[in-house]
Amino acid sequence: MxxxxxxxxxxxxxxxxxxxxxxxxxxxxxxxxxxxxxxxxxxxxxxxxxxxxxxxxxxxxxxxxxxxxxxxxxxxxxxxxxxxxxxxxxxxxxxxxxxxxxxxxxxxxxxxxxxxxxxxxxxKAVYGLTELYREAVRTADIVANPGCYTTASILTLAPLVKNKLIDLTSIVVDAKSGISGAGRGLNLTHHLPEAFENVKAYNIAGHRHTPEIEQALSELAGSQVVISFTPHLIPMSRGILSTCYARLLDGVTASVVDEAFHALYGQEYFIRLLGRGGYPATKNTRGSNFCDLGWHIDTRTGRVIVVAAIDNLVKGAAGQAVQNLNVMFGLEERTGLTQAPLYP
Ligand SMILES: NC(=O)C1=CN([C@@H]2O[C@H](COP(=O)(O)OP(=O)(O)OC[C@H]3O[C@@H](n4cnc5c(N)ncnc54)[C@H](OP(=O)(O)O)[C@@H]3O)[C@@H](O)[C@H]2O)C=CC1
Ligand SMILES: CC(=O)N[C@@H](CCC(=O)OP(=O)(O)O)C(=O)O
Missing domain, CATH: 3.40.50.720 (NAD(P)-binding Rossmann-like Domain)
Incomplete structure (x- = not known):
């Protein structure tokens, strides 16, 4: 090829x-x-x-x-x-x-x-979040590979939205990105003395990934979803941690939430379910195409809190692009993507 x-x-x-x-x-x-x-x-x-x-x-x-x-x-x-x-x-x-x-x-x-x-x-482009749109990717001529924040955030919320387990007006996405997410070009925000030992939110209530996340979640929900999304820049080169909050609908139990994650992703190699109580960490996905997911139920507030970790340059960009390439050309989906994460 x-x-x-x-x-x-x-x-x-x-x-x-x-x-x-x-x-x-x-x-x-x-x-x-x-x-x-x-x-x-x-x-x-x-x-x-x-x-x-x-x-x-x-x-x-x-x-x-x-x-x-x-x-x-x-x-x-x-x-x-x-x-x-x-x-x-x-x-x-x-x-x-x-x-x-x-x-x-x-x-x-x-x-x-x-x-x-x-x-x-x-x-006629197909949105290339592979785990959710694989069948359409197979025959696509143009694949739109998702953004890095969006990959982490949509994968996090998809099981909850698809199975109608959460109040669709209550979704909050709080995500942190390493600086390579901004590309190789130079600017002051990404200069070492500005970014090192600093954590900063940006583009609150206006980041361009907001409508992309809303588009995918709305399709899954079958109705319009509107979210609050706050991205942060943190002083590391790679990695995204996305922490998503939503109010559970009345009567939704922890085991129903567990089942939703296992049903959607149980067979997905690149999605590693750390389970209820799991704590994804960017370092565990560094250099790999994995998305690690862990979820928590806060019975005090009635919220579910789901955390995703990815490498923004791999599952958030080039890795997912190669995953899509494999699907489009009928190759085994993991081809070229089986290296273990780089640690520490
Ligand atoms: N970084 C990340 O984590 C992610 C990035 N993306 C997206 O992927 C795309 C590439 O991002 P990234 O690699 O980070 O960006 P970089 O800024 O690191 O690289 C940009 C590339 O585009 C080229 N380029 C810049 N300006 C122009 C121009 N006017 N005309 C033609 N070529 C140009 C540069 O080449 P040269 O200057 O040599 O011509 C360079 O090869 C972007 O759309 C980005 O938003 C998506 C997901 C994650
Ligand atoms: C840290 C940082 O600056 N991140 C970028 C998102 C990178 C990305 O995924 O951009 P695309 O949507 O173009 O693919 C940003 O906030 O704009």
Missing amino acids: RVSIIGATGYTGEELLRILANHPAAEIKYLTSESQTGAKIDSIYPHFNHFYDQALVNLADLDKIVADSDVLFIALPHGHAMEIGKKVSGQGVKVIDLGADYRFKDTAVYEKWYKIPHVHPDA
Whole structure:
């Protein structure tokens, strides 16, 4: 399977390369960069010495890239993938976009939250949260890989929403992300003296992942779900911990909650159920495609509290993208994704 990565110099592009180095069916054809065209990838990322030494091409070569690839991963800031997706549409190449351009069924929602016009509104993209949309991913030409906060938060709440166990107006998502979640570009917020020994909430009541989480939960619930979502930046390079709160409906017992998690995820390799009372930790998922889930019932307040841990660059981005690649090409879903987490 001939694979090209558009935007190979960013953190998710790099992470795709790291994972695909252990993928027996993937042949890397082209890697792109607009700012470092011509440089070799192992000069930008020396940890790839002995693994990759391709020179980077750029988007001026798109026709050649498409002709020589079976699948394009697009790992660019939002706004660019839809231009590329539109250009390559109908040319027989599959697209897996790691950004936000194809994530919304209603492009008006995208335009409202991302504040740019959508140029490919008629695309038939499938939302690639693999465990929930696997059957649609199988035959998709364009997969919209979910965001990192959204992957952790939707997986956390899906069993409760799907089985109508919680008050849909009571959902609160409190999530923390390592700094690689913001990409490799430099800015003051992510500068070491600003971020180190600091924890900070941001974009309260306005983060662009809010409508993405609401879209998936509303589909599962069969009615409109509105959530409160607060993201935080914490001083580590990788990892997301998402802690989700909701009021249990009257009569819902702890064992009904347990059953909902086991029924939805009991057979899912990449979802590790730590059970009722479990405490997921980012370090246990670091470098892996696992999502660890633990849930707690607070009988005093009537709330259920569910915690998820993922690696934002793996299950939150490149790992899930490779999981989707495997599903789209009929490969065993774990191919290339079986490395144990990196610890400590
Ligand atoms: N980081 C994360 O944890 C996650 C990120 N995502 C999403 O994945 C996508 C990539 O993120 P990430 O890898 O972190 O980002 P980075 O900022 O690390 O990398 C961005 C990439 O895009 C390229 N690029 C930047 N500006 C342009 C432009 N104007 N035109 C063409 N190429 C450009 C850069 O290449 P160059 O400058 O060399 O041309 C680089 O390869 C984003 O949409 C992001 O939101 C999704 C889930 C998690
Ligand atoms: C720490 C940090 O800055 N995180 C990013 C989310 C990363 C991500 O998942 O972005 P996409 O939706 O584009 O895929 C943010 O808050 O915007």
